[in-house]
Amino acid sequence: NDRRPRGRVVDELQDTGAFSGPVTRVASLTARLLVPAYALLALTFVDGIHPTSASRVSLTSGVAFVAWLFAESGQTLGVTAITTVLIITLISRPGVPARRRWRELAVLAVVSLVVLYGGKLINDNLVKPAVGVARPNIAELADLGVLGMDADRFYELSMQERSDHLERIKTSTGFGDIRMHDEVRDHWVKETAHSRPSGHALASMTLATYSVGLAMAWLTGWRRVLCALVVPWAVFVGLSRAILRVHWPVDIMLGGLAGIVLGAVAFAVTRWVLRPPQLRRNQRLRAQRSWHR
16 A cells, blocks of 8 residues: 555656656647647638738727737736746645655746747747748738838838837827727737747747646646646637737747647656656666667
8 A cells, every 4th residue: 555645656657657658648638639729720811810811800809809918918928927827736736745846846947938938039039030021910011101111121120120110100190091909009019020930829839738748747637627728828829919910820830830849848858857766767777778788
């Protein structure tokens, strides 16, 4: 009869089988949520959601305002808050020794910081400028003559100069005949980086993949459900980018796919770092035996 706390037994059983059955089961459960979620991002190609379709969502509608709320939740502050809640949910599960709890906190915080904010920096400063695709709202403003320059010239400006230029247009003309909520108008002023891939889709799908993988490996009950709710949130964040006309559908699909890959890598690294000491010793011994054969 094993008298160890139930949560610790579950952790050890799952970690001990990390390279056999359990990892396959975790991957299967995670895929059941993420594959349909990623497929739903393709709705951005549909008339009514596509940023340039004739029947696109009005930026003065309630749908546009809800889209703005989801878009704001996908900004740095929102992602940080959601990540914090998820980490607390993970490390507060019952039966985990205090020492392991602190170790998990450190590892989860560091991995989250690296993949989410490191990914954002690389995407904004390297990938987007290299691809060089203009956002649909910027292209539309240029075509209407509201921008006062073509899109290529606009993106030759620095990020601050772009925001200042859009702020002047907003103050003087309100972006011409394009009617929208004030919140959406302010959002357009802030979103001045290149378009491809979507940083919001990248961050939200990274967080969704990472949290669901850990939840399926470590959690049960309401804690697992809470972590799984990040998946529909990530879908709505992705859809909001097309509804607000600040991203092309391809931007969102590419960002979402990159997020799934990055989240899976973050999950794999976390599981590897948090392996129990006995498992690490056993794996080293097996590796040494294989080497000497």
